Amino acid sequence: MALTPAEVRTIARLARLAIGEQDIPHYARNLSRILEFVAQLDRADTRDIAPMAHPLDMAQRLREDVVTETDQRDVFQQNAPQVQAGLYIVPKIIE
Amino acid sequence: MYTHTLTELARALKARKISSEELTCTYLARIERFNPELNAFVTVLREPTLAEARAADARLAKGDAGALAGVPIAHKDIFCTAGVKTSCGSKMLDNFVAPYDAHIVTRLKQAGSVLLGKTNMDEFAMGSSNETSYYGPVKNPWDRTRVPGGSSGGSAAAVAARLAPAATGTDTGGSIRQPAALTGLTGIKPTYGRVSRYGMIAFASSLDQAGVITYTAEDAALLLNVIAGFDARDSTSMDRPVPDYTATLQQPLKGLRIGVPAEFFDAGLDAGVGQAVQAALSIYKKLGARVQEISLPNFSLSVPTYYVVAPAEASSNLSRFDGVRYGHRCESPVDLMDLYTRSRGEGFGAEVKRRIMTGTYVLSAGYYDAYYLKAQKTRALIRRDFLEAFRSVDLIMGPTTPTPAFKLGEKTEDPVTMYLNDIYANGVNLAGLPGLSVPMGFVDGLPVGLQIIGNYFDEARMLAAAHQYQRETDWHRHIPKGFE
Numbered sequence: 290m291a292l293t294p295a296e297v298r299t300i301a302r303l304a305r306l307a308i309g310e311q312d313i314p315h316y317a318r319n320l321s322r323i324l325e326f327v328a329q330l331d332r333a334d335t336r337d338i339a340p341m342a343h344p345l346d347m348a349q350r351l352r353e354d355v356v357t358e359t360d361q362r363d364v365f366q367q368n369a370p371q372v373q374a375g376l377y378i379v380p381k382i383i384e
Numbered sequence: 385m386y387t388h389t390l391t392e393l394a395r396a397l398k399a400r401k402i403s404s405e406e407l408t409c410t411y412l413a414r415i416e417r418f419n420p421e422l423n424a425f426v427t428v429l430r431e432p433t434l435a436e437a438r439a440a441d442a443r444l445a446k447g448d449a450g451a452l453a454g455v456p457i458a459h460k461d462i463f464c465t466a467g468v469k470t471s472c473g474s475k476m477l478d479n480f481v482a483p484y485d486a487h488i489v490t491r492l493k494q495a496g497s498v499l500l501g502k503t504n505m506d507e508f509a510m511g512s513s514n515e516t517s518y519y520g521p522v523k524n525p526w527d528r529t530r531v532p533g534g535s536s537g538g539s540a541a542a543v544a545a546r547l548a549p550a551a552t553g554t555d556t557g558g559s560i561r562q563p564a565a566l567t568g569l570t571g572i573k574p575t576y577g578r579v580s581r582y583g584m585i586a587f588a589s590s591l592d593q594a595g596v597i598t599y600t601a602e603d604a605a606l607l608l609n610v611i612a613g614f615d616a617r618d619s620t621s622m623d624r625p626v627p628d629y630t631a632t633l634q635q636p637l638k639g640l641r642i643g644v645p646a647e648f649f650d651a652g653l654d655a656g657v658g659q660a661v662q663a664a665l666s667i668y669k670k671l672g673a674r675v676q677e678i679s680l681p682n683f684s685l686s687v688p689t690y691y692v693v694a695p696a697e698a699s700s701n702l703s704r705f706d707g708v709r710y711g712h713r714c715e716s717p718v719d720l721m722d723l724y725t726r727s728r729g730e731g732f733g734a735e736v737k738r739r740i741m742t743g744t745y746v747l748s749a750g751y752y753d754a755y756y757l758k759a760q761k762t763r764a765l766i767r768r769d770f771l772e773a774f775r776s777v778d779l780i781m782g783p784t785t786p787t788p789a790f791k792l793g794e795k796t797e798d799p800v801t802m803y804l805n806d807i808y809a810n811g812v813n814l815a816g817l818p819g820l821s822v823p824m825g826f827v828d829g830l831p832v833g834l835q836i837i838g839n840y841f842d843e844a845r846m847l848a849a850a851h852q853y854q855r856e857t858d859w860h861r862h863i864p865k866g867f868e
Binding site for chain 2 (some may be wrong): 293297300301302303304305306307308309316318319320322323324326327328329330331333338339340341342343345349350352361364365367368369370371373377379380381382
């Protein structure tokens with residue numbers, strides 16, 4: 290499974306990663322190598338095997354509908370790159 | 385002082401033979417002296433640490449102190465520590481100060497421990513050599529031209545060099561066991577769900593588990609007593625009682641059934657490592673255990689399965705780093721897409737990007753069934769093999785790694801060569817089982833580890849087996865040259 294540079298650009302766009310054009314061949318090579326390696330799973334006989342998403346058979350717990358977290362917006366926003374009046378600032382998305 | 389085990393230090397502190405302040409000063413001085421060349425710590429606190437130590441001494445004087453009162457420890461920089469930078473080894477979080485403590489940080493604090501600092505790690509815990517860290521590679525104290533393993537490489541190097549008597553770690557595919565093995569230490573990854581992951585930065589959520597790196601199984605038992613147990617803030621935390629792991633360390637091994645997977649001894653295993661495993665097994669026989677060969681027929685599928693499942697989950701987990709609420713943001717973004725892509729492109733290193741892209745690919749329309757769904761099925765086969773084996777044995781043993789520590793830069797060129805270093809470790813995470821590594825000797829002067837795999841929630845039996853092996857051997861007492 291060899292990925293083309295165009296495919297790598299598509300994956301990078303889907304993953305929201307800016308990859309420099311000079312690095313594309315490098316990622317194409319590495320990712321192809323990884324996909325070739327994992328392709329050996331094809332040979333495993335998995336007929337009638339239920340897919341496993343999680344190691345433990347456990348159900349999600351329910352809890353009382355009560356407040357467990359208090360508002361800590363100011364604390365959390367200390368880590369934000371740009372805030373204004375308690376809001377996170379991003380480039381304009383609606384003209 | 386620094387050559388003692390955590391258990392010995394806790395006891396000496398309780399008996400007031402030493403003070404936490406002098407002990408802490410000893411470690412801080414060693415960190416100052418040795419860290420510049422090892423790069424094991426990324427954050428050292430000093431003043432707050434000394435204040436904590438003095439407070440611990442005051443509590444010890446009053447006699448109302450916890451199990452770890454005054455004991456200095458280090459945290460892997462993947463665990464959130466309130467008010468302290470928590471970088472996860474990434475440029476993305478180089479400016480991130482955690483607003484709260486991770487569950488195990490709280491637990492260890494409540495038990496009275498003193499935080500020395502945060503340890504270096506592979507970026508977002510993705511790596512087996514600690515070479516993917518934004519803060520540079522960590523050196524192995526046994527040979528500074530070699531890697532300490534990863535991703536908890538800073539924790540392992542710090543403990544091995546006696547810069548801290550114990551450190552926390554996380555293990556998604558071997559990240560506690562492999563560095564412990566490569567630095568001559570004991571490392572335990574508990575059962576999935578045994579220790580809360582609240583405040584532990586997520587990599588692959590169906591695999592991640594927190595644990596510790598120590599000198600002895602006894603030390604690991606003492607720490608596991610503190611960190612294990614239910615926490616409502618982690619939806620995968622298991623609500624079941626925590627035994628006193630230190631109470632059962634002496635449980636006789638007579639009649640213990642040890643299974644040794646034939647598949648672990650194929651061509652990829654270094655001959656010296658194989659011989660060390662056989663020597664360890666002969667000690668278990670002497671202790672009354674019965675050793676039998678078993679088979680894990682789908683063993684060869686574990687690394688490829690892991691490298692579909694883990695990147696898929698990582699690509700989803702790491703989508704939260706978007707340059708909006710916290711973490712790195714690029715300069716002057718022109719629009720939202722530019723903000724996302726450049727912030728992420730600049731903030732993540734090459735290995736993290738590789739895994740995000742692998743995960744994105746295997747989850748994308750048209751490839752999901754062939755890769756992700758297939759891997760979920762082979763994962764089920766891998767678990768089934770383990771469950772089948774545990775019908776006839778109590779513990780599974782084998783090598784932790786195929787070779788001793790490799791050279792810095794030796795495996796960075798080809799990602800798959802690096803991945804194969806965790807060949808004996810990945811399956812344990814895929815099944816969700818507990819795994820432990822204990823020092824079992826040296827190959828070419830470098831430490832190697834024996835892996836002990838237990839059934840679900842059977843950590844007590846694994847620790848007892850490791851403890852009694854350590855009473856018969858002194859591999860865990862060796863200190864690397866220059867750090868005595």
